[in-house]
Amino acid sequence: MSLNEDLTRLSATDLAAAIHTGEASAVEVAAAHLDRIATVDGAVHAFLHVDREGALAQAAAVDAARAAGNPPASPLAGVPLALKDIVVQKGVPTTAASKILEGWIPPYDATITTKLKQSGIVILGKTNLDEFAMGSSTENSAYGPTGNPWDLTRIPGGSGGGSAAALAAFEAPLAIGTDTGGSIRQPAAVTGAVGAKPTYGGVSRYGLIALASSLDQAGPCARTVLDAALLHEAIAGHDPRDSTSIPEPVPAVVQAVRRGQGDGIKGMRIGVVTQLGGEGYQPGVLDSFRAAVAQLADLGAEIVEVSCPHFQYALAAYYLIQPSECSSNLARFDAMRYGLRVGDDGNHSAEEVMVATRGAGFGAEAKRRIMLGTYALSAGYYDAYYGSAQKVRTLIKRDFEAAFGAAHVLISPTTPVTAFKIGEKVDDPMAMYLNDLATIPASLAGIPAMSVPSGLAADTSLPAGLQIMAPALGEQAMYRVAGAYEQARNAAAGFTLLDRVAEVPTVAGR
Amino acid sequence: MTTAALTPAEWAALDDVADFDEAIAAFDPVLGLEVHVELGTATKMFCSCATTFGAEPNTQVCPVCLALPGAMPVVNGTGVEYAIRIGLALNCSIAPWCRFARKNYFYPDMPKNFQTSQYDEPIAFDGYLDVPVGDEIVRVEIERAHMEEDTGKSTHIGGATGRIHGAEFSLLDYNRAGVPLVEIVSKPIVGTKASAPEVARAYVATLQDLMRSLGVSDVRMDQGSMRCDVNLSLTPAGSPVFGTRTETKNVNSLRSVERAVRFEICRQASVLTAGGKIRQETRHFDELTGTTAPGRVKETAEDYRYFPEPDLVPVAPSAEWVEQIRAALPELPWVRRERLQREWGFTDLEMRDLTNARGVELVAQTVAAGAGPGDARSWWMSYLAQQANSAGVELSELAITPAQVAAVISMVSSGSLTAALARKVVDGVLAGEGEPAEVVEKRGLAVVSDDSALQAAIDEALAAQPDVADKIRAGKVQAIGAIVGAVMKATRGQADAAKVRELTLKTLS
Numbered sequence A: 001m002s003l004n005e006d007l008t009r010l011s012a013t014d015l016a017a018a019i020h021t022g023e024a025s026a027v028e029v030a031a032a033h034l035d036r037i038a039t040v041d042g043a044v045h046a047f048l049h050v051d052r053e054g055a056l057a058q059a060a061a062v063d064a065a066r067a068a069g070n071p072p073a074s075p076l077a078g079v080p081l082a083l084k085d086i087v088v089q090k091g092v093p094t095t096a097a098s099k100i101l102e103g104w105i106p107p108y109d110a111t112i113t114t115k116l117k118q119s120g121i122v123i124l125g126k127t128n129l130d131e132f133a134m135g136s137s138t139e140n141s142a143y144g145p146t147g148n149p150w151d152l153t154r155i156p157g158g159s160g161g162g163s164a165a166a167l168a169a170f171e172a173p174l175a176i177g178t179d180t181g182g183s184i185r186q187p188a189a190v191t192g193a194v195g196a197k198p199t200y201g202g203v204s205r206y207g208l209i210a211l212a213s214s215l216d217q218a219g220p221c222a223r224t225v226l227d228a229a230l231l232h233e234a235i236a237g238h239d240p241r242d243s244t245s246i247p248e249p250v251p252a253v254v255q256a257v258r259r260g261q262g263d264g265i266k267g268m269r270i271g272v273v274t275q276l277g278g279e280g281y282q283p284g285v286l287d288s289f290r291a292a293v294a295q296l297a298d299l300g301a302e303i304v305e306v307s308c309p310h311f312q313y314a315l316a317a318y319y320l321i322q323p324s325e326c327s328s329n330l331a332r333f334d335a336m337r338y339g340l341r342v343g344d345d346g347n348h349s350a351e352e353v354m355v356a357t358r359g360a361g362f363g364a365e366a367k368r369r370i371m372l373g374t375y376a377l378s379a380g381y382y383d384a385y386y387g388s389a390q391k392v393r394t395l396i397k398r399d400f401e402a403a404f405g406a407a408h409v410l411i412s413p414t415t416p417v418t419a420f421k422i423g424e425k426v427d428d429p430m431a432m433y434l435n436d437l438a439t440i441p442a443s444l445a446g447i448p449a450m451s452v453p454s455g456l457a458a459d460t461s462l463p464a465g466l467q468i469m470a471p472a473l474g475e476q477a478m479y480r481v482a483g484a485y486e487q488a489r490n491a492a493a494g495f496t497l498l499d500r501v502a503e504v505p506t507v508a509g510r
Numbered sequence B: 001m002t003t004a005a006l007t008p009a010e011w012a013a014l015d016d017v018a019d020f021d022e023a024i025a026a027f028d029p030v031l032g033l034e035v036h037v038e039l040g041t042a043t044k045m046f047c048s049c050a051t052t053f054g055a056e057p058n059t060q061v062c063p064v065c066l067a068l069p070g071a072m073p074v075v076n077g078t079g080v081e082y083a084i085r086i087g088l089a090l091n092c093s094i095a096p097w098c099r100f101a102r103k104n105y106f107y108p109d110m111p112k113n114f115q116t117s118q119y120d121e122p123i124a125f126d127g128y129l130d131v132p133v134g135d136e137i138v139r140v141e142i143e144r145a146h147m148e149e150d151t152g153k154s155t156h157i158g159g160a161t162g163r164i165h166g167a168e169f170s171l172l173d174y175n176r177a178g179v180p181l182v183e184i185v186s187k188p189i190v191g192t193k194a195s196a197p198e199v200a201r202a203y204v205a206t207l208q209d210l211m212r213s214l215g216v217s218d219v220r221m222d223q224g225s226m227r228c229d230v231n232l233s234l235t236p237a238g239s240p241v242f243g244t245r246t247e248t249k250n251v252n253s254l255r256s257v258e259r260a261v262r263f264e265i266c267r268q269a270s271v272l273t274a275g276g277k278i279r280q281e282t283r284h285f286d287e288l289t290g291t292t293a294p295g296r297v298k299e300t301a302e303d304y305r306y307f308p309e310p311d312l313v314p315v316a317p318s319a320e321w322v323e324q325i326r327a328a329l330p331e332l333p334w335v336r337r338e339r340l341q342r343e344w345g346f347t348d349l350e351m352r353d354l355t356n357a358r359g360v361e362l363v364a365q366t367v368a369a370g371a372g373p374g375d376a377r378s379w380w381m382s383y384l385a386q387q388a389n390s391a392g393v394e395l396s397e398l399a400i401t402p403a404q405v406a407a408v409i410s411m412v413s414s415g416s417l418t419a420a421l422a423r424k425v426v427d428g429v430l431a432g433e434g435e436p437a438e439v440v441e442k443r444g445l446a447v448v449s450d451d452s453a454l455q456a457a458i459d460e461a462l463a464a465q466p467d468v469a470d471k472i473r474a475g476k477v478q479a480i481g482a483i484v485g486a487v488m489k490a491t492r493g494q495a496d497a498a499k500v501r502e503l504t505l506k507t508l509s
């Protein structure tokens, strides 16, 4: 093992310590990860764009600041990160994995991007996703699928498959994901990573290419709960440029993780949601979940069962609200101001160019959702579809309110199944949509939820995830349980899940 | 009164449609007016770009108003305040909680391909506006006033018409995209009969005055900062059922509002009288011909797929804030008019004529520049009104400012201009010859007050008409007119007649 590979195996916390004490320079750390990407990403295809020069320059700035005697810009200063390619970064191609944005160079930074830069976090490049974050497998990327480092013939989840795979393939210790119906949590679960969706409004959406505005939320992805918490604190906070962002202080989630690891969770009440399990869930996933429940009980938590009867309508409501907002959000991709332009040959009107460009630029899933949403919002159907879905949303929020009356946090398996084969479900949208069965309720309610590895499912030997949900702005309870559980599971198993990931074959990437 | 704005050529354009009086005898017009007011906020409705009119194309744009991927809107608080001001001045209820909605449709000059507007939750609703029409007040009920944003502008290059069809290419300017608008929607205005065109015009004119006095917009119809869509339908005289309406766009002046209403009444009447049906459609007003023509026919009805804008939080103006805004409202035009009438000592008739001619503010400014109210009124309402009428423009559109009118009035009262000369000075100002003093100078219009020059002319006139001189000496003072006339002729009218008379008598005494 070379020194470089050692660096890529470290957690963000340890890398930060090494950089801040001078054991390693930020440039060395960035170079190690860039080399790793160059070595393995041809096989994994986690990245759509690697910004080698930009990353090294950012790292050099961190080293220069340290050399000048300045304290670190943040606890994560100098640590590399993979940015989901739906978050805009000035001067770096941003595609949302769509042909319609091919070649577009954003002239501005998303608020998250600004915060990452201000924190001295080194952005390695942009990661693959399902086109405009629509999907659960990253197969809907216009630029080809990403492989799951546990088995490259399998999906890494979606939409944030690239960010999750980058973590599992040790191409980056940190990543940014965005979660509309589970796009942070589901990829984390099927790759053995940690991913957290903050409370809606906890992290600014400014500069995050919108899929469904009332659901979208960016969040941290990492290999450990503490790393996720550190990244969470770096990107969260009120942003005057996002009217829906919450004008509240950032929850002290790092402290919450340490508390979970130190004081544990004795006395906390943890609710198991009856409706999120059973039929449709893979036996190995359910076994892994039961083991997690037992472990939490061993830690002194009181386990209660809670019923959320309206969750059965969550998927249906989600697939009306999300396509409706999506159909409107994607209307701006019209060839007039940026991105792809088809048919502008002097013989076609602007309207014809718009039609031709959208026909050529959007993939099948994007078109499917635009049509679904356009239909659901149409006069005469609005009340029956969009209107009813909003009512279901209210009922789901009430279910959560009642459940949180009985428990501090709620838990479930993150996904019904472990990673499936690439191509297995591409022709069956319903089967694909069912992947988000357990993650969608929290999205509709706007509450925080995260996935923590719960070991390998015995029947597939692939990672499964434990989903922890908390009331709005209740991130501290969520992270406290996550921190305690992760520590207990690692101790009991004798290993960190990702230590067992297969070594990815060397296929040079970009 | 109603027909004053139409020139004979414009009337000729109406020849192929029904006679207005016959149309009104058979049908009752139902009016509906949608007026867009561009707010005069320094920045756009959802971003901090400037709103200056006429800037270099695409220099007042940012990720938000260009709808770059990822950009998000933030509501301009001043825009909301202006909308509330408008709502209060229109006697509306102000919603304690309302939302923006997305109005979805594709158009190249609309960056997001949806307009952020308000749908079923407008900021202001259920109000009214009292409109002076002739010597009556017509109360127009206001359905709503809601906030929205403007689009960009397309310019179509090539092709004959400047319209999109036949153009070789189009240029897009997004400077206007996102500029705040308030749309004021009237309830159907019924019972106006033959005065419908005049009511429509007076309503828009009254709104314009109101917006100006509220300080929320410069309401320049020629620059598009106030735009009017005219909805009109006819119903058989006495019937309570509304007919099919048309919506006429591109009505860009007060005069056009009146003309568009009149034309649509005549056109629809001729269609209906011939047994035809009115198609519900958007029509465009043509300033040149004074007619309306159908817009492009769409195969399907427009479905805007409105839904609440998820990128914005609801607007919830507190009762305290609304009351603060109400308390700070400036003096409204009708209150101001009453006060000015008292101060100026005008009769009701004088004030009404002045109001109808939209001269109140012009007189006020002329008075503020030092003129007496009577002189100011008489200038604006007689000589200047004639000039405006023959040029087919509004008083305010004349190329003379109240300050210039005040300057002319002051020259008259100091005796340096006669009334006749003053009119020539005004003509010079209107012709762009400069300030009144410059016109006097350039045209040599000053009253000849040089006694020696006058004396010479008088001596010459007396010498030429010795019989008249004798009559005057004999006490027939009325004969002096012949001398004064001769002197005026010799000085090309630039002498003060009283002075001539005085000097003549002195010469002969």
Ligand SMILES: [Zn+2]
Pocket (backbone or CB within 6 Å): B044, B047, B048, B049, B060, B061, B062, B063, B064, B065, B066, B178
């Ligand atoms: Zn802007």
